[in-house]
Structures are given as C-alpha cells and as structure tokens.
Amino acid sequence: MEGSGVAxxxxxxxxxxxxxxxxxxxxxxxxxxGIVTTVVSSDRHILELGKxxxxxxxxxxxxxxxxxxxxxxxxxxxxxxxxxxxxEELRVIQLLLELVTDIAxxxxxxxxxxxxxxxxxxxxYDTFNIWAQTGAKKLNIESHNLWVSPACSLSCSLEAxxxxxxxxxxxxxxxxxxxxxxxxxxxxxxxxxxxSPVLELSASSTSMQKRYSHIRQADCIMIxxxxxxxxxxxxxxxxxxxxxxxxxxAKYIFEVGPLLPDSYVNDDGxxxxxxxxxxxxxxxxxxxxxxxxxxxxxISFGSYATPSARQLVDMALGLEASGSAFLWIVKxxxxxxxxxxxxxxxxVTEYLPPGFEERVxxxxxxxxGWAPQMRILKHPAVGGFLSHCGWNSSLETVGAGxxxxxxPMGAEQHLIRRCFVSTLKIAIELKASAYTKEELESxxxxxxxxxxxxxxxxxxxxxxxxxxxxxxxxxxxxxRTECREAVAAxxxxxxxxxxxxxxxxxIVQSRSVSHSAK
Numbered sequence: 311m312e313g314s315g316v317a318x319x320x321x322x323x324x325x326x327x328x329x330x331x332x333x334x335x336x337x338x339x340x341x342x343x344g345i346v347t348t349v350v351s352s353d354r355h356i357l358e359l360g361k362x363x364x365x366x367x368x369x370x371x372x373x374x375x376x377x378x379x380x381x382x383x384x385x386x387x388x389x390x391x392x393x394x395x396x397x398e399e400l401r402v403i404q405l406l407l408e409l410v411t412d413i414a415x416x417x418x419x420x421x422x423x424x425x426x427x428x429x430x431x432x433x434x435y436d437t438f439n440i441w442a443q444t445g446a447k448k449l450n451i452e453s454h455n456l457w458v459s460p461a462c463s464l465s466c467s468l469e470a471x472x473x474x475x476x477x478x479x480x481x482x483x484x485x486x487x488x489x490x491x492x493x494x495x496x497x498x499x500x501x502x503x504x505x506s507p508v509l510e511l512s513a514s515s516t517s518m519q520k521r522y523s524h525i526r527q528a529d530c531i532m533i534x535x536x537x538x539x540x541x542x543x544x545x546x547x548x549x550x551x552x553x554x555x556x557x558x559x560a561k562y563i564f565e566v567g568p569l570l571p572d573s574y575v576n577d578d579g580x581x582x583x584x585x586x587x588x589x590x591x592x593x594x595x596x597x598x599x600x601x602x603x604x605x606x607x608x609i610s611f612g613s614y615a616t617p618s619a620r621q622l623v624d625m626a627l628g629l630e631a632s633g634s635a636f637l638w639i640v641k642x643x644x645x646x647x648x649x650x651x652x653x654x655x656x657x658v659t660e661y662l663p664p665g666f667e668e669r670v671x672x673x674x675x676x677x678x679g680w681a682p683q684m685r686i687l688k689h690p691a692v693g694g695f696l697s698h699c700g701w702n703s704s705l706e707t708v709g710a711g712x713x714x715x716x717x718p719m720g721a722e723q724h725l726i727r728r729c730f731v732s733t734l735k736i737a738i739e740l741k742a743s744a745y746t747k748e749e750l751e752s753x754x755x756x757x758x759x760x761x762x763x764x765x766x767x768x769x770x771x772x773x774x775x776x777x778x779x780x781x782x783x784x785x786x787x788x789x790r791t792e793c794r795e796a797v798a799a800x801x802x803x804x805x806x807x808x809x810x811x812x813x814x815x816x817i818v819q820s821r822s823v824s825h826s827a828k
Contacts, residue, residue, distance in 0.1 A: 315818060315819075315822065316344070316345075316346055316427065316428065316818070317345050317346065317431050317811075317814040317815050317817070317818050318345070318346040318347075318348070318427040318428050318429070318430045318431060319340060319345055319346070319347055319348070319430055319431060319432055319433070319434055319454075319814065320348045320349075320350055320410060320430045320432075320433045320434070321333060321336075321337050321347060321348065321349045321350065321433075321434045321435075321456075322350050322351065322406070322433060322434070322435045322436060322439045322442035323349065323351055323355075323436050323439075324436040324437075324438040324439055325351060325352065325354075325355040325358075326438075326613075327613045327702075328458070328612065328613065328700055328701065328702045329436050329438065329458050330355075330358075330359070330362075331569075331702050332456070332458045332534045332567070332569035332702065333349070333436065333456060333458065334349070334359060334362060334363070335569035335570060335571065336434075336456055336532070336534075336566065336569050337349050337371060338363075338366070338368060338371065339566075339569075339807065340811075341368040341370045341371035342368060343807075343811055344370060345370060345811070345814060346370045346372070346427040346428075347370060347371050347372070348372045348373075348374055348413060348424070348427070348430070349371070349372070349373045349374070350374050350375075350376060350406065350409060351375065351376065352375065352376060352378050353375035353376065353377065353378055354375075355375075356373050356374065356375040357375075359373050360373055372424045374409060374413070374422060374423075374424065376402065376405040376406065376409060377405065377409075378401075378402070378405055391438045391439075391440055392440070392441055394440075399441050399444075402441050403441050403444055403445050403448070406441070406442065406445040407445060407448060407449065409422065410429075410430060410445075410449060413426065413427060414426065414427070414428060414429045414430070429449075429451070430449075430451060431451060431452065431814055431817040431818060431821075432446065432451055432452040432453065432454050432529065432530075432814070432817070433445060433446040433449075433451065433452075433453050433454070434454045434455075434456050434532075435453060435454070435455060435456070436455075436456065436458065437455060437457065437458070437459075437524075437525070440524045443455075443524050443527065443528070452529035452530070452817070453527070453528050453529055454528060454529055454530040454531070454532065455524075455525055455528035455530070455531045455532070456532050456534070457525075457531055457532065457533045457534065458534050458569075458701070458702075459534070459701050459721075459722055460533075460534075460535050460539070460540060460543075460701055460704075460722060460725070460726060460729070461495070461533050461535045461540045461543040461544055461547070461565065462495065462496060462540060462543050462722065462725045462726075462729065463505050463721075463722035463725060464525075464531070464533060464543075465493055465494050465495050465496060465543050465546065465547075466493055466496075466504060466505055466508055466722075466725075467505075467508070467522050467525055468494075468522070468525065468526070468558075469492070469493050469494065470508060470522045471522060472492075473490070473492075473493075473508075476492075478490050478491075478492070479508065480509075481501045481502070481504070481509050485501065486501050486502055487500075487501070487502075488500075488501050489501065490504065494543070494546035494547070495540070495542045495543030495544070495545065495546035495547070496542070496543065496725075499725070499728070502724070503724040503725055503727075503728060504724075504725070505721060505722040505724075505725065506720045506721055506722075507721070526557060526558045526559060526560075527559050528559060528560055529559055529560060529561060530560055530561060530562045530563075530810070530813070531560045531562070531563045531564075532562075532564065532565075532566045532806075532810065533563070533564070533565045533566065533567065534565075534566070534567040534568065534569045534701070534705070535565045535567045535568070536565050536567050536568055536792075536793055536796035536797070536801075536802060536803045537565060537796060537802045537803075538789060538792035538793055538795075538796060539567075539568075539708070539729075539734070539789070539793065540565075540729070542733070544565060547563050561813075562806075562809065562810065562813065564806040564809070564810075565796075565802070565803055565806060566803050566806050566807050566810070567705065567796075567797075567803060568705040568708070568709060568793055568796075568797065568803075569705075570684075570705055570706065570709045571684075572797070574684055574688070574706075574709050574710075575709045575790075575793060575794045575797060576794060592681075592682060592685070593677060593679075594637060594675070594677055594681050594682070594686055595682070595685060595686070595689065597637065597675045598637065598686065598689045598691040598692065599691070601635055601691035602635075602691065603690045603691060603693075604690070604691070604692070604693030605634075605635045605691060605693055605774070606634075606635045606636060606637055606689075606691045606692050606693060606694075607629075607632075607634050607635065607636040607637075607693070607694045607695075607696055607715070607770055607773070607774055608636070608637050608686055608687065608692050608694065608695050608696070608712075609625075609629075609636060609637065609638040609639060609695075609696040610638075610639040610681065610683060610695075610696075610697065610703070611639075611641075611697070611698040611717075611719065612698050612700045612702075612703060615698045615700075615719040615720065616641045616642065616643055617643060618643050618760075619643040619661055620760070621643075621760060621761065622640070622643060622658075622661045622662065623661070623662070623663055624760075624761065624762055624763040624766065625638075625761070625763075625766060626662045626663050626666045627663060627666075627763040627767075628761070628762070628763035628764070628765070628766025628767040628770065629670070629674065629766065629767070629770065630666065630669060630670055630674070630767075631763065631764075631767035632766070632767040632768075632770035632771050632774070633771065633775070634673075634694075634770050634771065634774040634775065635673040635674065635691075636670075636673070636674045636675070636770075637674075637675050637677070637686065637692075638674065638675065638676050638677070639677055639678075639681045640658045640661075640662075640676045640677065640678050641658070641678060642658055642661060642678075643661060657678070658676065658678045662676070683703070683706060684706055684710075687706055687707055687709075687710035687712050688710050692710075692712060693712070693713075693774060693783075694712060694713055694714070694715060694770075694773045694774050694779065695707045695712045695713070695714050695715065696714075696715040696717060696740075696770070697714050697715070697716065697717065698717055698718060698719045698723055699714070699716050699717070699718045699719075699723040699724075699726040699727045699730065700721070700723060700726075701722070701726060704726055704730070707786075708736070708786060708789055708790055708793055709790065709793065710790070711786055711787045711790040712786065713736055713737065713738070713773060713779060713782040713783045713785075713786050714730055714736060714737035714738070714782075714786075715737070715738055715740060715769055715770065715773050716730055716731060716737040716738065716739050716740060717740045717759075717761065718759075719759075727739065734785065734786075734789060735781070735782060735785050736782050736785045736786040736789055737782060738769055738772055738773050738778060738779070738782060739769075740761050740765060740766065740769050741761075741765060742759035742760055742761060742765075743760050743761070743762050743765070
C-alpha cells in the first residue's frame with residue numbers, strides 16, 4: 311500500500327442514504343481492484359458507514375472521519391450543499407486538507423490510524439459536496455464526480471445554462487404546462503417533469519451557477535447507470551464525451567452502474583447485502599414467509615418522502631379494495647427527517663381508516679420501522695413494488711426483477727417514471743386526480759399529486775393480478791439480465807470501470823516520470 315506505484319483515491323460521499331449507498335458500492339469496487347480507497351466524511355457518518363462495511367476483506371478500503379465532531383454542522387446540514395464561501399464550507403475544506411496531508415505522510419499510522427498511501431491522484435465527490443472539488447483544486451489534484459442519479463438528470467444539469475439562455479427556463483405560472491425540447495437524449499419533456507432542482511432555479515440564481523458549473527469542471531464524470539437502462543441519453547453524450555475544454559473539462563463521461571452488490575444483481579441470494587434484517591428475525595421478512603410466491607405488493611417511498619394525512623387514508627382504502635396482498639412501510643404524514651422517517655417504529659394507526667388493519671389482517675401488513683428493502687425485494691413472495699421512483703430504489707427493483715407501480719414525488723423521479731413507463735415498459739403509472747381550477751390558477755406551487763383510492767385499487771390489481779402486469783414483469787426480467795451483463799466481465803459498465811482504473815494508474819505513472827525528471 312505504501313508504494314508510490316499504487317493509485318490512491320479519496321472519496322467524499324454525501325450522508326443522505328440515497329447518495330451513500332452507491333458511493334460505498336463504488337468504493338468497494340475500486341478497493342477490490344487494488345486501488346487504495348479512503349472514504350472521508352463527518353465523524354458520525356463514518357461510524358454509520360463502518361457498520362455497513364462490516365468485516366469484509368478489503369484491506370485497501372479505509373474509512374476516516376474529518377474529526378469535525380459534528381460541532382459546527384448538524385447531520386441534516388451535512389446532507390445539503392454548503393453555502394459557497396461560508397464559514398462552514400471553509401472549515402470543512404480545511405479539515406479535508408489536513409486529513410489528506412496526514413494520510414500522505416510517513417506518520418499516517420500515528421496521525422490517522424491507517425498506513426500511508428501516498429498523495430491521492432484524485433478526489434471523487436458527490437454533487438452536493440462541492441467543497442470537496444474546491445479541496446482538490448487546492449491540492450492540485452483532479453476532481454471526479456460520481457453522479458449517483460440517472461443519466462437523464464445529468465443531461466438536464468449539463469443543459470441548464472443553455473435552457474436559461476434560450477428562454478426555455480425558468481418555469482413560470484405561464485409556461486409550466488409546456489414541453490421542453492432540446493435536452494440531449496430526452497424526448498420533448500413536460501416542464502413539470504424536469505428535476506425539481508431545475509424547476510426551483512431562477513435565471514439569476516447563483517445556486518444554479520454554482521451547482522452546475524462544478525459538474526462542468528470535473529475531470530471525470532461516472533454515472534450510476536448502465537447502457538440498457540438509458541440508451542437514448544447515453545447515446546447522446548457524444549455531445550460532451552471527451553471534450554476536455556474549459557467549458558466542459560471531463561475527459562470521460564461514462565456509466566459504471568448499476569452500483570449494487572454483485573450478489574444482489576446475480577442469483578446467489580442476499581450475499582453481501584449490507585442491510586439489517588434477516589429471514590429469522592425481521593418482522594417484514596417473517597410475514598413475507600407466510601405469503602404465496604409473487605403475491606405481495608411492496609410499498610415504500612424511501613427515506614424521506616411521506617404522503618399527506620388525506621393521502622394515507624385513500625392509500626389504505628385503495629389497497630383494501632385491490633384484493634392484493636401488500637406489505638406497506640407506513641410513515642406519519644410529513645415526517646421529513648423525524649425519527650419515524652429514519653427508522654424508529656411509531657404508531658400510525660391514527661392516520662389509517664378505523665378498523666383497516668383488522669380488515670386486511672392476513673393479506674396486508676403495515677410496518678412503521680426501518681425495513682431491509684433489498685432483502686424484501688429479493689423475497690420470493692414479492693411480486694410488485696409501489697415506489698416513489700427514487701433512483702436507488704429503481705435500480706434495486708430492476709436488480710431484483712420486480713415490476714413497478716410508479717408514483718414519483720420529487721427530485722428527478724418524474725423523469726425516471728417516464729423512462730420506466732414509456733421507454734423501458736417495466737412500470738405501470740399511477741395517474742393523479744385532476745388539479746382543481748383554483749390550483750391551476752394559483753401562483754403557489756401545485757400540491758403533491760393526489761392519488762384516489764379508486765386509482766390505487768385499479769392499478770394495484772392491474773400490476774399484481776392482470777395481463778398488463780404480466781407484460782411489465784416479463785420486460786423487467788429481460789432488463790435485469792441486461793443490467794447483470796453490464797457489470798459482468800466484458801459488459802459495458804465493466805469495460806468503463808477498467809478504462810477508469812487504467813486512467814488512475816496512468817496518473818500515478820505520469821507522476822513517477824515527472825519526479826524522475828527532477
């Protein structure tokens with residue numbers, strides 16, 4: 311590890327669960343290839359990552375806290391982009407520089423508890439952690455962006471400036487029902503289906519300039535997707551790939567996903583899925599053991615999305631009327647980052663119709679605690695997934711070959727829904743009730759899409775019990791095979807990873823030549 315010929319990278323993940331998961335998988339892949347991989351984050355986040363990594367035999371994977379002790383930033387603040395030039399950002403950058411200096415020194419073992427690995431060749435950073443790119447510039451090393459979202463959202467981000475300059479953005483009261491064209495790889499897209507960060511920006515927004523300019527300044531961009539999932543968008547990247555100009559610095563823009571455990575994508579059981587919960591003790595898994603194969607509709611909206619109180623009632627009545635078995639991970643309305651959202655079981659009976667749980671007893675389970683989603687999706691009893699279309703959840707359901715009932719709630723989820731329903735045909739779309747005249751004419755943001763109990767019952771039956779569901783089930787099985795092949799030897803994502811590894815080693819070699827010449 312101490313030899314100068316070994317490539318060393320520093321990775322700076324965001325602490326949001328949907329960002330941490332792919333970062334950790336990519337770190338494991340690099341470490342498995344002999345790259346010294348130092349994952350750096352807040353002290354609290356590193357403790358959480360340590361539990362996920364467990365005792366896996368990856369000697370070149372190291373997890374190091376910034377020694378921030380959470381004194382100046384809360385856990386929630388770590389998940390958000392730090393304000394440019396703020397005291398918080400400057401402090402985090404300084405902590406990063408100190409850590410990199412320590413681990414590159416001969417005293418690394420005494421200073422940080424890990425063997426020295428030589429100066430890193432790059433910092434691989436999350437889109438929300440722009441401070442890490444700033445740190446890379448100060449260290450005079452490359453910054454590589456690991457884009458944990460789909461390629462379609464990257465395409466929107468790279469085009470954001472052009473969309474503003476051409477007048478296609480911002481979205482206003484007058485133009486929010488129009489279709490936006492000209493985004494590479496995307497068909498004309500309903501404006502309200504664009505990623506919510508794009509919709510929230512104004513033409514003078516400094517956050518837009520900061521958020522999207524850093525992507526264009528990354529030396530490489532790796533995307534958590536594969537060719538089978540997003541062919542049109544990845545075909546369109548030729549507009550950018552290999553440009554290497556001041557306007558778009560990246561030497562490589564390529565897909566390296568899906569970033570899931572190998573054993574999850576393959577057919578060898580749970581394998582190294584680093585989640586709590588087991589067949590023997592987890593309440594959800596125990597209940598699933600009592601259900602017939604492919605009979606259960608699994609319902610979960612990720613870590614933070616929570617339907618309104620009114621919506622929870624219609625969801626319950628719709629599921630009851632569907633006649634389908636279901637496992638519903640229920641959170642209180644608008645839970646946000648409360649303990650309920652983050653996994654602590656709470657009572658949700660007060661938000662459900664009177665007598666609902668008793669009436670569906672046996673064929674329906676409501677659970678308010680943390681659920682091992684990947685294990686659930688791989689359970690033989692699960693036959694469908696009512697999902698918010700978050701990208702991690704989407705990759706996990708493809709990896710398990712489980713068709714989707716699509717109900718997007720924000721971020722880039724509406725784009726993912728459109729891809730799954732119209733392009734890949736692996737999902738059935740839940741359609742919201744029409745907006746009222748008052749809602750359409752209001753200057754206020756539209757309310758979250760409301761799904762009626764009739765729509766939920768109808769689409770749940772369609773997915774689980776009818777011919778339409780069988781079609782999407784067959785389609786997602788084919789797609790699952792293609793995704794598995796992408797990360798296997800000779801697959802497109804695997805070849806891209808090998809190209810990236812060669813590039814990292816080439817930086818080390820060029821350094822050696824430069825030092826020898828001095």
